Each structure stands twice: as structure tokens, then as C-alpha cells.
């Protein structure tokens with residue numbers, strides 16, 4: 001129930017690693033539930049265990065009994081990661097809301113796996129108001145029933161979903177679970193508000209400068225890798241093959257711009273920005289970019305006019321003009337947020353196109369029909385990134401991805417990887433990696449968070465890795481504690 | 488009500504306060520002056536002038552105010568966090584803290600199913616609807632919710648009020664009050680000329696089943712014959728609409744026609760006779776359907792057939808609560824023993840165990856009580872005149888109301904509420920004392 005924050009010394013690195021691992025599990029679990037609203041409890045639980053293994057193996061956060069981690073370690077890692085994320089997600093109502101929902105779901109699934117004995121223990125420790133029914137009180141054997149004053153469960157009474165006798169409500173184990181989850185939510189929610197209120201006191205003065213930004217960044221982390229490697233790895237793009245590459249590997253938001261550009265021989269500013277930065281991201285050199293745009297704008301715009309009006313902007317995006325900033329490609333949240341008029345083609349097509357146009361566009365990408373429908377319905381529900389992921393699966397005929405698409409570059413990188421593996425397999429090389437998307441998607445979360453993360457290595461917190469650690473030992477209770485009994 | 492307020496008393500000559508000495512025992516848990524004076528009373532003066540947020544130091548002050556202003560109606564509200572008359576001083580911290588859990592059942596809500604009258608009408612023929620409502624809610628409050636101190640009061644015109652006075656009931660939150668009201672609410676309004684009752688498809692909830700058992704009994708015993716629900720065409724048609732199959736309706740009508748020709752049936756109550764035929768036809772149809780297959784027939788056919796009789800009974804007679812009254816702690820409700828301004832009837836308590844015997848037309852009115860008082864005084868005078876030289880005998884006795892039928896009402900009040908409350912208050916006091924002795928706070932020498 002997370003009633004007491006942990007108090008021990010941990011390294012800054014472990015602090016961050018545990019938090020990121022938990023965050024990955026929460027986020028991917030959320031994505032999985034959004035994509036599959038009708039999964040059974042068993043399937044959800046399997047997924048959760050799979051995600052825990054994937055992200056938390058060796059951290060002590062894996063499912064208990066797994067090699068190398070004891071139950072005590074599990075509990076410790078669970079506590080620390082929960083409280084670090086609490087710190088990170090207590091700052092705004094939106095963050096609190098997300099964290100609360102994600103954690104409550106985790107708790108709900110976990111509570112469901114408890115054995116009757118564990119239920120007893122849990123209730124006795126955390127919810128003593130739910131009493132066991134004294135023998136023979138109902139005149140029948142009631143193994144799985146608890147009694148609680150009816151005033152504690154007004155919703156159940158209101159819906160006549162309990163048995164009432166003499167002021168006691170008799171609640172079955174199934175009916176009990178949501179009540180306990182509700183109490184869990186209330187507890188975490190109170191803890192979060194309390195933390196937010198006392199945010200300034202949460203960090204010891206001497207650690208504040210190092211810890212605060214780290215904690216704050218946890219909440220903003222999109223868990224998306226830096227895709228800068230893509231450009232060098234698949235650096236074979238040129239003005240000549242761009243349309244070919246687009247047809248095979250571009251997400252809809254980009255292939256849609258490519259098509260519009262090619263047919264209209266023009267793109268308005270928003271579209272030009274979105275596409276140029278993406279092309280730069282996939283490794284199209286600046287000279288090739290100028291060549292490409294000039295030829296696409298012709299004949300509507302003469303070469304001379306192009307050089308005058310548009311070339312500067314492209315060079316600017318490549319950091320060769322003006323402030324010489326090296327601009328990076330937009331990610332999904334940015335693109336989804338774009339608005340535009342009727343003549344604009346930028347933004348997220350899953351958000352901006354009507355269903356008929358969207359179906360046709362996905363059809364042109366040769367997307368599997370079932371997946372087209374899935375994408376359309378996700379888009380209708382406002383889950384644009386999940387819609388994009390569905391399209392990815394439909395186009396590439398792969399099993400589903402763990403996370404939604406969070407950047408066009410991610411889509412592109414995945415697409416290149418899948419196709420490369422297929423070709424290698426066809427050539428008799430590496431076995432076909434049909435489940436490979438899964439493993440690759442893990443990449444961003446575990447490897448994409450900069451140097452500190454990479455240095456942790458797969459071995460986990462072995463004392464020998466001290467050299468790779470960030471800084472000295474930190475008094476963790478000062479970080480994650482500070483509000484004893486706040487839950 | 489419970490221990491802190493004398494029932495408001497619109498009959499100046501009746502001092503109910505005297506009837507409950509244990510209430511004003513200074514040792515009583517709530518006897519401190521700062522409890523009673525936080526209770527809101529609302530007077531309705533002649534001309535529909537509402538005077539809200541009145542509070543009184545004690546019963547005597549309340550009685551004096553009643554006698555001075557003669558309110559047409561007195562409502563009782565909650566106990567607030569402060570004296571309601573000082574509420575402006577406290578701003579948002581002025582909040583209701585306690586209030587009896589109350590229910591209001593009104594016969595006007597049954598207009599679609601009662602045949603004897605509508606609106607403000609009430610008579611011996613529609614009273615059984617109220618009586619059965621009292622029985623069902625009373626049993627539910629006691630057996631399911633575990634409440635003990637429950638007062639039922641005739642509302643003076645066409646309904647009943649219920650006051651649940653257990654300390655735990657008085658402290659319920661609005662959400663919990665709503666939950667109790669919903670627990671008892673089965674009637675969900677009208678649809679396609681039928682009352683919709685939520686029977687939850689398959690098996691009935693034990694609480695609904697308990698109510699249904701009471702209703703099935705009352706249906707044949709009192710409701711059906713009293714309301715003559717199956718005598719005239721439109722009412723018959725209305726009831727037949729609940730039968731799930733057209734064929735069933737037709738066969739019932741045929742049997743009714745045949746039965747009407749039999750001499751032996753002439754003496755029977757028509758409604759009961761016809762109801763018996765409906766039951767029989769449903770039973771036959773159900774047996775036929777179930778024999779069709781080993782699995783007991785198509786559940787889509789069997790289900791509605793199995794439910795339809797209960798649906799008819801529930802739709803016609805299950806208690807229809809005025810939910811809004813129960814949901815909020817600060818809802819006002821007319822005080823017991825008030826005189827109804829339109830009928831002149833006194834809102835007398837009803838013994839739930841004898842709700843069937845209650846006669847709404849026989850309750851004392853202001854006029855009847857005054858008559859009885861006068862008669863009693865005259866009788867005393869006569870007796871005094873006969874008795875030699877008994878000088879002061881012509882005056883009133885110490886409690887003249889004891890000579891009127893108000894005495895019966897007060898007895899019911901004591902038996903049904905006050906005695907029980909006093910007993911549990913004494914018990915509570917005793918146990919508090921025991922605890923106090925145990926911790927040595929009283930320092931009593933043994």
C-alpha cells in the first residue's frame with residue numbers, strides 16, 4: 001500500500017534507473033490497455049509480467065523468484081521506484097492524474113493475483129475495517145466473504161450489489177477488490193498532494209541542485225530514444241531514391257506530405273518545415289535536400305525563384321544560416337498539436353484527415369485491411385500515436401508493438417530495421433525477427449537516456465561498477481522520504 | 488428527534504414534554520443546552536410565510552414560541568454546527584452535523600395505480616398501499632441496516648413520514664443517505680403505460696425478495712380487493728399489458744369470460760377471481776414452455792413469464808419513496824404531532840406492527856380534540872356538582888389532554904420510539920460510566 005517511504009542510501013544512478021524502469025512498465029502497460037480494451041485479467045497480467053521482466057530484470061524489480069532477485073530486493077526496488085516516480089509526478093494535476101491511474105491499475109492487477117492468505121494478510125494490515133465474517137453468522141459457509149459496515153460502501157448499497165444484515169454489508173472477494181483499489185488510490189492521491197505541497201522540503205539543500213532537475217525530467221521523459229543513429233546507419237537516402245524510400249518506410253504524416261508535394265508541386269510553410277527536418281533526420285544531406293525540393297517545386301516554381309524564396313529556409317533548418325542552430329525533427333506530440341487551414345498538409349493525418357481520406361491513404365501504403373480499421377478506430381478515439389502504430393503493423397505485417405509511435409523518426413527507424421532483417425533472412429543470414437519489434441522497442445527506454453543510463457549496463461547494481469556511477473552515495477531518505485506516513 | 492427535541496407541538500394544551508421525562512434528564516447524553524439550541528425549526532405562518540433557522544434554548548422556549556405565533560406548520564431541520572440564528576457569524580463553517588434519516592411516502596405518487604381517487608385523496612381503500620410500504624421499509628431498516636429507533640408518523644393528509652433516530656442514522660453523510668434511499672428504490676418511473684420496476688433480470692436480490700414476499704401476501708389479502716384492480720375495463724387492460732405474450736392475454740380474457748358465467752363464482756370478489764385466472768394461465772404457459780426441451784425452455788421466454796406476476800405486484804404496490812427528502816441532511820420535514828393546515832388532522836404516530844389497522848380518517852383533528860376536551864371538562868363539572876362542595880373541581884386537571892384521544896397517540900409515540908430510545912440512552916450512559924470508572928476518572932469510592 002506504500003504507506004512508508006523507503007529510507008536508505010542509494011546511488012543517483014540506481015535512483016534514476018529504477019524510476020525509468022518502472023515508468024517504462026507503466027507507460028507500456030497503459031499503451032497495451034488502450035490498444036486492447038477487452039483483454040482478460042489473465043492476459044493483462046501476463047503482459048505486466050512480461051514488461052516487468054523486460055524492463056526490470058536485474059534491477060530487483062522483476063517478478064519475485066526470478067533468478068538473481070530475492071523477494072526483499074523486489075520489495076525494495078518496488079518501493080524506491082514508486083516513491084521516486086511519486087516525486088516526479090506530483091507536480092501538476094495532469095501528472096498526478098496519470099500516475100494515479102497507472103499505479104492504481106498496477107495495484108489492481110497485483111491485488112488480483114494474491115492468494116486467499118495474502119488477501120487476509122493485506123486486509124488485516126491495510127484495511128482492517130474489512131472484517132472476516134464470524135463463523136456461522138450467515139448460517140452458511142462464506143469462505144470468501146468479508147463484512148464491513150454498510151456506511152463504508154455506499155456505492156454498493158446504492159446499487160443493491162451487496163447483502164445487508166443488521167448494518168453489515170457482506171462483500172465477496174470480487175466485489176472487495178475495487179474497494180481496496182479505491183482505498184489505494186485515495187492513499188496515493190493524498191500522498192501526491194502532500195508531496196506537491198511540500199515539494200521544496202523534499203530535497204536536502206546540498207542535493208537540491210542535482211536532484212531536482214533529474215526528478216523533474218523524469219516526468220517529461222517521453223522514453224523515446226535519440227534517433228540520431230538512424231541517419232548514419234541507413235545513410236543511403238538521396239534526392240533520387242527519396243520517393244522510393246518514402247513509400248516503404250515513411251509514416252503517414254510524412255508520406256502524405258511527399259504525395260501532396262509531388263502532385264501540387266508545392267508545400268506551404270508548415271509542411272515544408274515538418275518534412276525538411278524529418279528528411280534531415282533520416283540523413284538526407286543538405287545538398288540533396290536542396291536538389292530534391294527544387295525539382296519537386298518545378299515547374300510551378302522556377303529554379304531561380306526557388307533559390308530566392310525557399311533555399312534559405314532549408315539551409316537554415318540544416319543550421320547553415322542565421323543562428324546556426326541544428327534543428328531537430330518534430331516528435332509526435334508536436335505534430336499532433338499542429339493546426340492548419342484547408343491548404344495545409346502538415347500535422348498528424350490521424351488527427352486531421354476524415355475517415356474516408358484516411359482509409360484511402362492507408363490503402364495506398366498497402367496497409368493490411370484489418371489494421372486500417374484498427375487505425376481508423378484508434379484515430380477516432382483520439383489515440384493518434386496508437387493509430388500510427390497499428391498502421392505500422394499493417395504495413396509491415398508484424399506483430400504488435402509495445403508502445404505507440406512517438407516520433408516519425410522512430411517509425412522510420414523501426415521500418416528500416418524490420419526490412420533490413422527480412423532481407424538478411426531472405427539472403428540466408430539472421431533468422432527472421434518477427435518478434436523483433438518488441439525487443440527493439442525496448443531500446444528507447446533502456447538505452448536512450450543518455451550516458452548515465454548506458455553506463456549501468458545489464459549487470460545491475462553490482463558494487464564493482466562504482467567507477468561508472470554518478471557521483472557519491474546520496475541520502476535517499478532525504479529524497480524520497482521526508483513525509484513519513486504520507487500515504 | 489432522538490433525545491434532543493420535543494416533537495413540535497401545535498396543540499397548546501398538550502405538553503408532550505411531560506411524557507418523556509428521561510429526555511430532559513440532565514444526565515442524558517445530549518441534554519446539554521448547546522445541542523438543542525443548534526437544531527433548526529421552521530415555522531410556516533399563516534399566508535405561507537416561512538420562518539427558517541429558528542432555534543430554541545429548550546422545550547419550554549419552543550412551546551412558548553409555538554403558543555405565541557401559532558404556526559400553521561412546523562418543520563424540523565438538522566442540528567447545525569452552531570445556533571442557526573447565529574449562522575451569519577460562521578460563514579462557510581456553518582454546516583449541518585446531524586439529522587435523523589427521514590423518508591416521505593405520499594399516495595399522490597401512486598395515482599397511476601390507485602383506483603379510488605387521486606391527488607390529495609386518501610381513504611380506507613388506498614391506505615393498504617401505505618400500510619404495506621410502512622411494513623416493507625420498516626423491516627428493511629431494522630433487518631438490513633440494523634436501525635432500532637424508528638418512528639412512523641401519519642403526515643396528516645395522504646402519506647406517511649419516517650424518522651430513523653439511531654445515533655448512527657443521525658450522523659449519516661448525504662452520500663450514505665442517498666445510498667439507503669436507492670437501496671429501497673425499485674420503482675423506476677413509467678414506460679409504455681407500465682410502471683418500470685428494477686428486478687435485475689434473473690434472481691431477485693434478497694432484499695427485494697423479502698419485500699416481494701410481503702407484497703404477494705398483501706396483494707391478495709388487502710390490495711387487490713380494496714383497490715378492485717380487475718373490475719373495470721381500463722384497469723384490466725392496464726394490468727394485462729404486463730403479460731409478456733399476446734397469446735397469454737387472449738387466453739386469460741377467454742377464461743375470464745367463461746368464469747363470469749359460472750354461478751359459483753358470483754359470490755367471489757371479481758378481482759381475486761380474475762387474478763387467480765391470470766396466475767393459473769401464466770403457470771400453465773410456463774409449464775408448457777419448460778416441457779419443450781430438457782434444458783427447461785428458452786430463457787428469453789421463460790424469464791419474462793417467471794417475472795411477470797411479481798412485476799405486476801411490485802409495479803402496483805412497491806413503496807414509492809420521495810427520494811429527495813431522504814438524500815439531504817438539511818431537508819426539512821414536518822414535525823410529528825403537527826396539525827395539518829388543510830385537514831386539521833394531527834400527525835399522529837403509527838405503530839408499524841399495526842399499520843393495517845390505522846385509519847387515516849379516524850385520527851384526531853383539532854375540532855375533535857377540542858370537543859373531547861370540552862366534554863371531559865363538562866363531565867368533571869357534573870361530577871363535581873354531584874360531589875358535595877368540591878370547589879375547585881370545575882377547573883382543568885393537570886393534563887387535560889389525557890382525557891382525549893391524544894392520549895392514545897402519545898402512548899404509541901412512547902411505545903414505538905421513546906421507551907426504546909430511553910432504554911438505549913440509559914444503557915449508553917451506564918456503559919460510559921463503567922468506562923469512566925474503569926479509567927478512574929470519576930474517582931468513585933467503592
Ligand SMILES: [Zn+2]
Nearest residue numbers: 603609610613
Ligand atoms: Zn382511496
